[in-house]
Amino acid sequence: MELTLLGTGAPEGLPRPDCPCAVCASARGTGARAATALLVDDALLLDLTPGALFAAARAGRSVTAVRQVLLTHPHDGPAMELPASLPPAGRVPDGQELTLISGHRVRAVAMDAPGTGYEVTSPAGERLLYLPPGGAPAGLADRADRPADPYDTVVCDVVGRPDAVARLRAVGAVTAATEVIAVHLDHDAPPGDQLDLRLAAGGARAVPDGTTLPVGEYRAVPGMPRRTLVTGGARSGKSLEAERRLETFPEVVYVATGGRREGDAEWAARIGLHRERRPAVWRTEETCELVELLEADGPPLLIDCLSLWLTDAMDRSDAWDEALWAAGGRDRLRARVADLVRAVRGTRRTVVAVTNEAGSGVVPATPSGRRFRDELGRLNAAFAAECEQVLLVVAGLPVVLRG
Secondary structure (H helix, E strand, C coil): CEEEEEECECCCCECCCCCCCHHHHHCCHHHCECECEEEECCCEEECCCCCHHHHHHHCCCCCCCCCEEECCCCCCCCCCCCCCCCCCEECCCCCCEEECCCCCEEEEEEECCCCEEEEEECCCCCEEEECCCCCCECCHHHCCCCCCCCCCEEEECCCCCHHHHHHHHHCCCCCCCCEEEECCECCCCCCHHHHHHHHHHCCEECCCCCEEEECCCCCCCCCCCCEEEEEECCCCCHHHHHHHCCCCCCCCEEEECCCCCCCCHHHHHHHHHHHHHCCCCCEEEECCCHHHHHHCCCCCEEEECHHHHHHHHHHHCCCCCHHHHHHHHHHHHHHHHHHHHHHHHHCCCCEEEEEECCCCCCCCCCHHHHHHHHHHHHHHHHHHHCCCEEEEEECCEEEEEEC
């Protein structure tokens, strides 16, 4: 089965008409995207959009053999004239199946937002799932008709609804061998390399308009980095970047090393904001016992953050006092850090850790402050050495240092 993406953008396209934002201003050339529409084996058109016929011609495809046009979401805006060569556009009721003259079987998948998803099975058995913008499968875990086998290709709104991929992973409909293509891309998605970086963290990718992909053909799917360190300054966006890297996973353990601070309203507000933006299915553990978590099997870990872990480790090692530091505090702290680094090296879990970049600002005024800065630099370097990917976040933008 061959899939041609006639467009990969949001319903209004990218750039949006008359939008002055930076993403729209930079969406030129291959970065420009028409509204998403899919042509399957020149026989099935999923979503009829303006310019679909010309897009097919530019991609070297023809729509003259199209036998069915299906819509996935409400198409707002001015009425669009149906080309004479195409059959009328329609929808399949949720849960029902349609068989085309070409031999393709199309089953409608219920969504949790307005629209319909379509599961397409070719005569040879290849399986494609296409979801509308802003939609994720509804009640997938409880449905008796959920997919028994993984899809070969999933095309969906990865940026807007990463939880759709997480839900599909949770029931085995998306595996490491499934090709996940991001579409319905709008100006809330980062441009260029930044988009590629975010999608790759979730095992997905974006392609230019007009790309033709074989569905079901073996392809080496790029592996997601298993250990990632995200560093940056205060309020740089490093925690948000770390969370985004795991938002397509069905289960995540969020390890909060800061714990609770009774009576500290500001700290409670910070923790509350973090919790609100995390998926509800993520589980939180407030602990600094990272070695035990890293050595155990389980879902991915998001550790936020190493700076607070180091504060706890220095407390336990008597590392703040000059005399106690010289009398064994240094050795106790270095041993604790070495245990953590060994656990990171040997872990089988997916890990994303957050830390602070503390060595680029004002030199601390106290000996204990300078010691913390120095030890955090050593910890960051040792932890980074065990990670496949290291990111530095500056003004909300991730810069790849490794991977």
